[in-house]
Amino acid sequence: xNFTQEQTFTAAPMTGRxxxxxxxxxxxxxxxxxxxxxxxxxxxxxILHFSLFLALYLATVLGNLLIISAVAFDHxxxxxxxxxxxxxxxxxxxxxxxxxxxxxxxxxxxxRHISYTGCVAQVLLFLFFLSSDIFLLTVMAYDRYVAICNxxxxxxxxxxxxxxxxxxxxxxxxxxxxxxHTSATFATPFCSNIVNQFFCEIPQLLTLACSNFYxxxxxxxxxxxxxxxxxxxxxxVTYVHIFTAVLxxxxxxxxxxxxxxxxxxxxVFSVFxxxxxxxxxxxxxxxxxxxxxxxxxxxxxxxxxxxxxxxxMRNKEIKxxxxxxxxxxxSPLYISSRLVLKRYN
Numbered sequence: 614x615n616f617t618q619e620q621t622f623t624a625a626p627m628t629g630r631x632x633x634x635x636x637x638x639x640x641x642x643x644x645x646x647x648x649x650x651x652x653x654x655x656x657x658x659x660i661l662h663f664s665l666f667l668a669l670y671l672a673t674v675l676g677n678l679l680i681i682s683a684v685a686f687d688h689x690x691x692x693x694x695x696x697x698x699x700x701x702x703x704x705x706x707x708x709x710x711x712x713x714x715x716x717x718x719x720x721x722x723x724x725r726h727i728s729y730t731g732c733v734a735q736v737l738l739f740l741f742f743l744s745s746d747i748f749l750l751t752v753m754a755y756d757r758y759v760a761i762c763n764x765x766x767x768x769x770x771x772x773x774x775x776x777x778x779x780x781x782x783x784x785x786x787x788x789x790x791x792x793x794h795t796s797a798t799f800a801t802p803f804c805s806n807i808v809n810q811f812f813c814e815i816p817q818l819l820t821l822a823c824s825n826f827y828x829x830x831x832x833x834x835x836x837x838x839x840x841x842x843x844x845x846x847x848x849x850v851t852y853v854h855i856f857t858a859v860l861x862x863x864x865x866x867x868x869x870x871x872x873x874x875x876x877x878x879x880x881v882f883s884v885f886x887x888x889x890x891x892x893x894x895x896x897x898x899x900x901x902x903x904x905x906x907x908x909x910x911x912x913x914x915x916x917x918x919x920x921x922x923x924x925x926m927r928n929k930e931i932k933x934x935x936x937x938x939x940x941x942x943x944s945p946l947y948i949s950s951r952l953v954l955k956r957y958n
Contacts, residue, residue, distance in 0.1 A: 647732050647806045647813060648725040649716070650901055656723065663720040669914060670713045676921035677702040683934035690934055693771045694760070694874065697753045698924060700780050704749065705917035707742035711735055712812040712913060732813040737795040739812070739913075743889070745787030746916075750882045751844040752779050754851045757875050762858045794837070797830040809901045810909055817905075841890065848882060877923045881916060888912035 652662040684690045684699040712735065719725060727735070759770050798815055804823040808814070819830060852875070859871045889912040925931040 644729060644803045644806045646726055646728050647808050649719060649727055649808050649813075650811050650906070651725050652720055652811070659720045659723060663717055666713055666717050666720070669918060670709055670717065673709050673914070673918040674706060676918065677706045679935060679938070680921045680924065680931070681706075683931060683938050686938060687934040690930060693756050693776045694753070695930075696776055697749060697756060697780070700783070701746065701749055701753070701920065704742045704746045705920055708739065708746065709914060709917050711738040711742065716811040727813065732808075732818075733795060733799055735813045736798060736815060736818070737791050740791035740794050740815075741787050743913075744790040745783055746885065747841060747844055747889075748783040748786055749780070750878065750885070751847055752783060753878055754848040754882075757878065758851045758855055761855050761871055761875075790837070790840075794830070794833050797833040800829055810905065812913075814909060838894070841886070845886060848879075852879060873928065877928070880923055881920055884919075885912065885916045888915075 653659055680702040681699050684695045684702075715727060715731075715735070719727075756771060759767050763770070794815060798818055801819075801822040803818075803821045805821045808817050808821070810817045815830070815834075822830075855871075855875055859868055859875075862868045862871060888908065891908065925935060
C-alpha cells in the first residue's frame, strides 16, 4: 500500500462522518410542521374534548366581550381603572383566541398538525398577550396605589394622556418580549416535531431542541424571570402600602369599598403569576403528562375565563353597567307604572 492509498482509506471514514453530520443538520432544520398533543385516539373522546373546549372558549369570549362593551358604552366607567380593565379583557381574548380554536379544530377534524409558520405565530402572539397581561396588572397595581394612598394627586398622575402612555408602553413591551422569546426559540434546530401539548408552548418546544442550541432561549427565560420577579415584588410592596392605608380609613364602608377594588386584582395576579411561573420553571417532561396538560390549562385558559367574573362579582358599577347593557335594568317609568297597577289591584 502506497501513501496515496493510505490517504484514501483514512479520508473515507472522515468523509462518511461529515456526510452523516450534514444529513443530520439538514433533517434538523427541515421541520416543516409540528404534531400537537392528541387528546385521545377514541373518536367519542375527541368530540368530548371539542365540545368542552368550545364551551369554555365561548364562555371566555362572551365574558370578556361583555366587560369591553360595558366599559366602552357606559360613560360612568370612563375612568383609568376601567380603561385598564378593558385592555385586560382584550388581552385575555387574545390569549385564548391564539391557542384554543386550533385545538378545537384539530379535535373536530381528527388531526394533530400545525405548520411551522403557524407554530411561530402561535408562540409570538401567545407570549405577546400573556406578557402584556403581566405588565398591565403591574400598572393596575400602581393605579390602585395612587387612588388609595395619594387620592389628592390621582387626577394629576392618572390623567388621560398618562393612562394612554402606560397602556401603549405595556403593549410595546409585551411585543418586544414576545419577539425576543420567539426568535430565541426558533433559532434552535429541532430534532423532533412532536409537541406534547395542545399548542406550541415554549417549554415543550425546548425538549425538541438538538444538543445545546437552546441556550439562547434559556438566557431569555432568565431575563424573563428577573422581569416577572420585579413585577411581583413591585405589586407586593404596592399592596403592603395599600392595605396599610386602607386599615387607617375610619369608615367601615370606605374600607369595604377600597378592598372591593383591590382584592379582585390581587386574586387575578396571584393565580396568573403562580400557575404561569410553575409551568415555565419546572422541567418539562418529554412524554405526554396529565399534570402538564392541567397546569397549562390553569394558566392559559382559567384566568381569562374567570377574570370577568372576579372583577364583576364585587363591583357594583360593573354590575350596573352590565345590567343596562343587557336590558335587565327597568326604566323609572316602567317601575312607577308597576307600582300604580299594584296599588289599584
